[in-house]
Amino acid sequence: MIDCAIRTQNLNLFYGKFHALKDVDFxxxxxxxxxxxxxxxxxxxxxxRCFNRMNDIYEEVKITGEIKIFDQEINNIDIIELRKRVGxxxxxxxxxxxxxxxxxxxxxxxxxxxxKKSEEEEIVKSCxxxxxxxxxxxxxxxxxxxxxxxxxxxxxxxxxxxTIKPEIILLDEPCSALDPIATMRIEELMIELKKDxxxxxxxxxxxxxxxxxxxxGFMLLGELIEFGETSQIFTSPKEIKTEEYITxxxx
Amino acid sequence: MRIDQxxxxxxxxLTLNLQAxxxxxxxxxxxxxxxxxxxxxxxxxxxxTFPEDMGRHGGIFPSIVGTILLVLLSxxxxxxxxxxxxxxxxxxxxxxxxxxxxxxxxxxxxxxxxIIYGLFGFIFFVIKLKMGWSLLAGALTLTIMxxxxxxxxxxxxxxxxxxxxxxxxxxxxxxxxxxxxxxxxPSAAPGILTGIMLSVGRAMGETAAVIFTMGSxxxxxxxxxxxxxxxxxxxYILAREGISxxxxxxxxxxxxxxxxxxxxxxxxxMHKVMSxxx
Numbered sequence: 001m002i003d004c005a006i007r008t009q010n011l012n013l014f015y016g017k018f019h020a021l022k023d024v025d026f027x028x029x030x031x032x033x034x035x036x037x038x039x040x041x042x043x044x045x046x047x048x049r050c051f052n053r054m055n056d057i058y059e060e061v062k063i064t065g066e067i068k069i070f071d072q073e074i075n076n077i078d079i080i081e082l083r084k085r086v087g088x089x090x091x092x093x094x095x096x097x098x099x100x101x102x103x104x105x106x107x108x109x110x111x112x113x114x115x116k117k118s119e120e121e122e123i124v125k126s127c128x129x130x131x132x133x134x135x136x137x138x139x140x141x142x143x144x145x146x147x148x149x150x151x152x153x154x155x156x157x158x159x160x161x162x163t164i165k166p167e168i169i170l171l172d173e174p175c176s177a178l179d180p181i182a183t184m185r186i187e188e189l190m191i192e193l194k195k196d197x198x199x200x201x202x203x204x205x206x207x208x209x210x211x212x213x214x215x216x217g218f219m220l221l222g223e224l225i226e227f228g229e230t231s232q233i234f235t236s237p238k239e240i241k242t243e244e245y246i247t248x249x250x251x
Numbered sequence: 252m253r254i255d256q257x258x259x260x261x262x263x264x265l266t267l268n269l270q271a272x273x274x275x276x277x278x279x280x281x282x283x284x285x286x287x288x289x290x291x292x293x294x295x296x297x298x299x300t301f302p303e304d305m306g307r308h309g310g311i312f313p314s315i316v317g318t319i320l321l322v323l324l325s326x327x328x329x330x331x332x333x334x335x336x337x338x339x340x341x342x343x344x345x346x347x348x349x350x351x352x353x354x355x356x357x358x359x360x361x362x363x364x365x366i367i368y369g370l371f372g373f374i375f376f377v378i379k380l381k382m383g384w385s386l387l388a389g390a391l392t393l394t395i396m397x398x399x400x401x402x403x404x405x406x407x408x409x410x411x412x413x414x415x416x417x418x419x420x421x422x423x424x425x426x427x428x429x430x431x432x433x434x435x436x437p438s439a440a441p442g443i444l445t446g447i448m449l450s451v452g453r454a455m456g457e458t459a460a461v462i463f464t465m466g467s468x469x470x471x472x473x474x475x476x477x478x479x480x481x482x483x484x485x486x487y488i489l490a491r492e493g494i495s496x497x498x499x500x501x502x503x504x505x506x507x508x509x510x511x512x513x514x515x516x517x518x519x520x521m522h523k524v525m526s527x528x529x
Contacts, residue, residue: 054422083424091424094415097438110433112423164423209281 003030004068005168005198006051011065013055020046024065024224028168028215033190033199035213035230039250041130043222045203048170051200052086053079070167071227084111087166091173093153095145095160100137103145103156104128107164127162131155131189151182155189169193171201175208187212206246210234218242282507289504292497298505302469306485307495311502313471317386317479318506320472321465322454324390326447327399332394333401334436334443340402341409342431361399368396369463377464384466384478392464395455397450404446409441441520448517452510458483482506 006028006201021043028034038045046055053074055061067074068088077085084107095103104124108115115123120165124141129136135157145156154174161169171190189236190199190212203209209216210230216226218239226233226242237243244250287312300310336353344350372392382388412435420430436443458481466478480488482502490500 052422054418057418057421080424080426083422087421088422090415090419092415094413094419096416096419096434106420106433107423110420110423110429161423 004028005030005070005249006200007068007071008050009066011047011050011067013043013050014060014062015058016060020196020222021050025162026087026217026224026227028197028198028200031194031196032214033194033212034215034217035200035202035209036200036217037204037209038217038219038225039245040204042219044219045172047219047224048088048172048200048202051168051170052083052088054088066162076128080084080111084164085159085166086170087164088155088167088170088172089157089161089174092177093150093157095153095156096149097144097146099142100145100148100156101161103140104163106139107160111164115162120176127159128156130193132185133159149182151178151185154178154182154186158189158193166197168198168200171199173202173204176204183208206234218245220245252295253332262416269513282511285397285500285503285507288497289500289502292501293504297501301471302485302498305494306469306489306498308498311482311485311498311505313469314480314482314485314502315474317465318455318481318483320386321389321393321461321479321481322451324386324475325393325454326451328390328394329450332446333398334405334445336398336402337409337443337522338436339406342427357399358400360395361403364459365396365425365457366459367462368392369460371395372460372464374480384464384468385476386465386479387475389465389479389481391462392460393454396457397454400450400453401446402488403447405439405443408442409435412438413440424506425475427518441512441523445517445521448513448520452513452517455481455506455513456483456489457481 005026008024008026011021011024011026012019024047026047036047037158038044049055050067051069051074055063056079069077069082074082081089096106098106101124104127105120108120108123125134125138128137133152136152145153148156154177157175158169168239175186178186185209190201193199194214199215201209213230215228216233218225218229218232218237218241220241226239228238233242233248237246297310300317301312302314303309336357340350340353370394372388372395376382376388376391377384380388383390399445416434416438417430420434421427425433461481462484465481467480467484468478469480470477471478482505486499486502486506489502491493503508
């Protein structure tokens with residue numbers, strides 16, 4: 001049995017009276033890329049946001065069942081600590097309207113990580129290098145992050161996350177605002193990153209799931225219909241609904 | 252039918268243009284008249300010397316200092332209070348009865364004529380709290396007067412900070428306070444600053460509220476409890492009591508130029524911010 005970085009059991013989530021997640025039993029394997037696919041509104045982003053408790057921001061959200069992050073019950077982890085360990089990349093690239101450098105050190109600052117200037121610069125360099133931005137940006141650390149291209153912004157957001165050394169990275173349709181070439185390059189980056197991180201990606205793009213992920217979960221109307229190795233899901237799905245979805249009969 | 256429509260279109264366009272020209276024209280005329288009438292007495296000496304013979308001769312140095320001190324002191328009180336209120340209203344509460352009452356209060360405060368602030372300041376700060384006619388009493392009165400502007404502009408600026416900045420900050424493990432102070436306020440700072448600059452313009456030009464609370468002493472104010480005379484009050488007294496129209500216009504020129512500069516700066520800044528978010 002491979003280690004689960006995230007494991008849920010009988011996970012149910014309600015937005016007020018709306019039953020958004022239904023009895024989800026799910027596992028994200030360590031150092032693998034797991035993709036969640038499904039039509040819009042199926043609950044895949046909601047499920048993703050359970051793992052860093054971003055749903056807490058919304059009123060009237062009620063969660064029952066169990067979520068474990070590396071075998072630790074999620075509610076027993078301090079929320080700040082949890083969000084440091086489980087990082088998130090959003091759909092739209094969202095660097096702060098600060099300089100590249102200030103974006104990069106934001107995480108360090110809020111977690112009160114006191115470093116010498118040289119150590120801080122070293123972290124900025126290594127994290128920007130891991131997203132292949134260092135060569136482009138090493139002389140431009142003080143320009144506004146808003147001046148970067150969309151792809152570079154998204155890379156910067158990933159790099160900003162890496163500075164606080166998360167164990168798990170959640171990506172919520174990270175390429176939907178990017179062009180195909182930028183998408184391809186972000187995908188290559190994800191494969192690069194899985195050596196060090198566990199990755200869970202929500203995508204509406206089935207080809208993307210097929211290209212990058214090791215495991216895939218298919219969701220429909222709040223239920224996890226099928227979960228398995230990506231190759232199996234895409235070549236011989238066990239569930240009829242999965243087959244219908246991936247062959248494009250609905251969704 | 253078509254000719255009618257085209258005519259209407261042209262007519263409306265022409266009228267709107269005229270209206271715009273009219274508005275700018277009035278401003279130009281005012282500035283022009285003040286400039287023509289004030290420029291003769293406007294020189295460095297006027298700015299840097301003390302007035303003599305009730306302001307008939309000499310300069311307006313104490314009034315310039317008095318104006319700057321009064322405005323700065325008002326900002327020292329009003330900025331934290333106003334920005335704090337705006338943060339509370341936008342980041343720390345949901346729409347409830349309380350926020351509605353606060354907003355209603357702020358709106359009402361904005362609509363009160365300045366002389367009422369003057370009377371209130373006189374009764375409360377000058378008499379009741381025994382501050383006398385002083386810089387402090389004047390500044391506190393102006394604080395109440397400019398608070399609505401600061402609260403409203405700050406609120407708008409904070410609201411215009413995209414929600415996803417807050418989300419990403421939370422997702423990185425920041426608390427609400429860290430998100431507010433390190434992301435929201437810095438992002439909203441230019442907008443907040445614009446509001447502050449507009450308030451400065453308003454405070455600088457104020458007479459009614461100031462004359463009742465800070466008095467009109469021509470001496471250089473050196474402590475919080477000194478009376479003083481701002482440029483606006485000086486202008487009012489010179490003109491009202493027929494002391495010297497030339498000096499009055501020269502004072503007005505200094506005042507108008509300062510306020511104009513501040514407004515231009517504010518708009519320039521606002522423009523820069525707008526382009527940053529688009």
